[in-house]
Amino acid sequence: MRPADDCSPGCTVPDVVDRVAGKWSVCILVAAAGGPIRFTELERAIGGISRRMLTLTLRNLERDGMLVRTVYPMVPPRVEYALTPMALELHASLLALTTWAERHRADVAAARQRYDGRSAESPRTNT
8 A cells, every 4th residue: 555645656646636626526525515416506506617517527526436426217307416425534624625715715815915016026037
């Protein structure tokens, strides 16, 4: 078994982290944590996501074992998405991350302003 900080060739950690840490993935996993949720409910809960991006992200999360998609045979078909046990385990970390991001949003904005102000005054070199 590889150590958690091993990112040598063939290591899947960067791929997995990239998938679950993506902006839309985090939003979907947090929104779906309360139990099964329908596509339209996800769409309403996640501002700014297109239907196509929501569909692609849901498929990728399902492929990675984070979501279970259940289709109910009715007219029109009803589809629900639910987190898997693996995703529920991840949810606590995502909730901590999103809480931290919300708490420090103003700090990050202020740091960016300071940085951008310095950059405008004196262009950076590659050192």
